[in-house]
Amino acid sequence: MATHGDSVDLVDGTVVRQFARAAVLAALLGALGPISIPLPFSLAPVTLQVLFVFLAGLVLGPVWGTASMLLYLAAGAVGAPVFAGWEAGLGPLFGQTGGFLWSYPIAAALIGAIVHRGTDLRDPAAVPLPVVVLALAAATVLIYAMGTAYAAWLLELEAWEAIVGFALPFVPGELLKMAAAIAIVNGGRLEPIQA
Amino acid sequence: MLTYAPDDTLAHRLDPRSKLAVQIGFAATALAHTGPRALVALTAVAGAILVAARVSPLEALYAYRYALVFLAIAPVLAALTLGSPWIDLEDGIVSARASYRVLLILFVSAAYVRSTPVRASRAAIQRTIPGKPGQLLGIGVALVFRFLPVLRADLRTIRDAMAARLGDERGAVDRAGTIGVLGLTRAFERADRLALAMQARCFAWNPTLPALAFSRVDYPVLALAAFLALSALL
Helix, strand or coil, X not given: CCCCCCCXXXXXXXXXXXXXXXXXXXXXXXXXXXXXXXXXXCCCCEECHHHHHHHHHHHHHHHHHHHHHHHHHHHHHCCCCCXXXXXXXXXXXXXXXXXXXXXXXXXXXXXXXXXXXXXXXXXXXXXXXXXXXHHHHHHHHHHXXXXXXXXXXXXXCCHHHHHHHHCHHHHHHHHHHHHHHHHHHHCCCCCCCCC | CCCCCCCCCHHHHCXXXXXXXXXXXXXXXXXXXXXXXXXXXXXXXXXXXXXXXXXXXXXXXXXXXXXXXXXXHHHHHHHECCCCCCECHHHHHHXXXXXXXXXXXXXXXXXXXXXXXXXXXXXXXXXXXXXXXXXXXXXXXXXXXXHHHHHHHHHHHHHHHHHHCCHHHCCHHHHHHHHHHHHHHHHHHHHHHHHHHHHHCXXXXXXXXXXXXXXXXXXXXXXXXXXXXXHCCC
């Protein structure tokens, strides 16, 4: 059996803490897959996954929020049942939900970049509310633009057909999740993260 | 729910890296072709892959039943037109062929999920992606697998507690906010304990990995992966 002579290269404490949070948040996103809150005026069930994509950007910032979303995608790709409806495998990343899934890391990075304005984390409650709203709205538009455009290309749909099938049914749910994220940030119910 | 199951099939004996390569090659060529002849060929390949991992097509269909809903809606949406003649079959058939190839991609990934344990996938990630990003990705993937059931139980506890306090009669925003805050707080408490435990166990950039080696059966499979990827250009 081969032996290694090199010494152990320990991971820095701040990296370990942020990395552990990113990994656990990725698992939380996966655990949420089946939880849905029915809305009275929409046929589509609302899953809370996008709320946690918002929170990843808001709480972990642009670097570790993005890392967390990438871990979520990678774990799903190699077989963790983390995608909506307990699906797993590389297939969903190429399938009709692929555009939505690939947009999660970019959305988290976008929110983190707008809210924290750099890699030093700030308390989201101290950020002016319009900035938070702008970040969440931009991320939502990004998620649905990527998701709908990819589905339209993949399934050979026209733009309005893809919007009717993949975006419009979810609009009420998205408004709900943005409201929830804003309430969480505004109410100061989140402990600011210290690296 | 489709997960890894120990077995002795051809797919189980393959190196995870060759299986990942086949999936990527298959997806590339399936995304490039929707002609009827290509779909027949892709169906044959996907069928052979399912047999190699001993996954029945019905099982795979059931695992991806939520995706099927959207794949079935797409051709209907494509066929519907505003104004006479209201239904455009031509458009619907084009979209149906496109959504059928997505189903085949899902089938091929079902074979991987059934035949590959987490530690093999993790080793494949860490050996394919060099340096620290590969390390973190590999360990992170393993942690997601480990924490998934724990956090599911946490969420169940939160929802039970909310229901016991008539929380489920509150507004939707309030409920989503409560699940968000409590879910995140609990998860981060776990993360802090995890970080402490990892440091206590010398969490390092250079741990020892399980050995991975290509065997004789891997080479034809890698050749198949390359052929599939190249056929995307045809």
